[in-house]
Amino acid sequence: MPSQPQSDATAQSGHDTSADAAPSPAAKPVVGSALTIVLMATIALAMKGLLAKFVYATGMTVDGLLLLRFMIAMPFFWLGVYLFGKSRPGERKMKPVDIGWGALYGGLFFAAALFDFTAVSLIDVTVSRIVLFTFPAVVMILEVIHKRRLPPVRQVICFVITYVGLMLVLAPDGVGAVSDDLWVGAAWAFGSALTYALYLYFGQRMITVIGSMHFAALINTMAGICMIIYQLIMQRPLNLNVDGVLWTAAISMFCTVIPFFLLYEGIRRIGATQASLISLSGPAMTFFAAWMFLGEVLTIEQFFGFVVVTLGVASLKNKVTLSGLGRLLARPFASGGKP
Known part of the structure; x- marks a missing residue:
């Protein structure tokens, strides 16, 4: 496969220059709006596991949900590209090399979705979200490996704290x-x-090359193709039914199409590392929704583990203080929501 297309030096170091460097006063509104965008996407994505439980309650299988989800979402992604992607900054027509890399990243995304919805079918939504929530720590590890440098002692401590909290939950x-x-x-x-x-982590550079809307459409299309191939090979029952289809349609639109456009646009602006930090609010939102609608509860020990995981992940890029966590979550609103 040809080498992955890259943009200029800023794009190649996407999360380094945009997420870690102090923004200039002129850039603050852009950063603030980007964080708001990622936070909105996080809220929508947090509801995905909850709605999946309602789908499974109708008798539909994981394979049925995933196949239908990708098929419903796919045309809406391309509709978004057609309506809004042509004149947006950073968007360009795709080239053959983009299709190749899109197939790779789409395969990874398909695997992540399959593993995620399988987990939700087996355990409580809250617990599965907390485990999934460790992905920012994995992003940081990938950054260390990719740049071939040892992590700071503080990051090592944060890794340990995060996974100690995870064991308390499990x-x-x-x-x-x-x-x-x-x-x-x-x-x-x-x-x-x-x-x-x-x-x-690795797909963020492609977002800067072809644009967030083209990337979202390409990745979900490739993931949908992977799902079709998977289903043809495995031939597992789908158990499609009217109620399940309606719940899946809600997941496709409100927990897939809309938040993915928002998330990728946020990544294009501030990088995957910073965007992944905003996701620290996701498990809290899922926990509240699962408690309200599904009656799921955490024991005192599990709730303490949840808090430890949250603080551990938040501390990967911010010093371990509650005030620092508060400032991170408040940043999207600092610019008054200006675009």
Whole structure:
């Protein structure tokens, strides 16, 4: 496969220059609006696992949900490109080399989606979200490996804190008390975190080359093709039904098409590393929604683990203080929502 297309030096170091460097006063409104965009996407994506539970309650399978989700979302992604992608800054027509890299990243995204929805079918939404939430830590590890440099001591401490919290969530009463189903479900969720981190970290450069809208349409199309091939090989039951189709349509539009356009646009502006940090609010939103609509609850030990994971991930790029966490979440609103 030919080498991945790259933009200028700024694009090649996307998250380094845009996420880590101090923005100039003129750039603050752009950064603020980008963080708002990513936060809105995070809210929508946080509802995905919750709605999936309603789909499974109708009898539809994971394969049925995924296949239908990609098929419904695919034309709307390309409609968005046709209506809005031609005149947007940074958007360009795709070349053959883009198709090749899109197939690779689309395959990673398909794997992440398959692992994620399988995890949700096996364990509570809240627990699966907390495990998946470790993907920013994986993104940081990939950054260390990719740049061939040892991480700062503070980041090592944050990794340890994050996964100690994760073990508190999975095994509050000790490892021996964890059921096999929970371990299996958690393994699927972590597999999703790993593949999603790979796709997000390495795919961000392609966003700067072809634009966020073209990238979203291309990746989801390739993931949909992967799903079709997977289904033809596995030939598993889909169990399609009217109620399940309606819930899946909601997932496709409100938890896929709209948030993906928002997320990729945010990544185009501020990079994957910074964008992944905003996702720290996702598990909290999912926890609240799962408690309200599904009756899921965490034990005191699990809730403490949830807090530890959240602070650990937040501290990967920010010093370990609650005030720092508050400033991060407040940044999207600092510019008064100006575009």
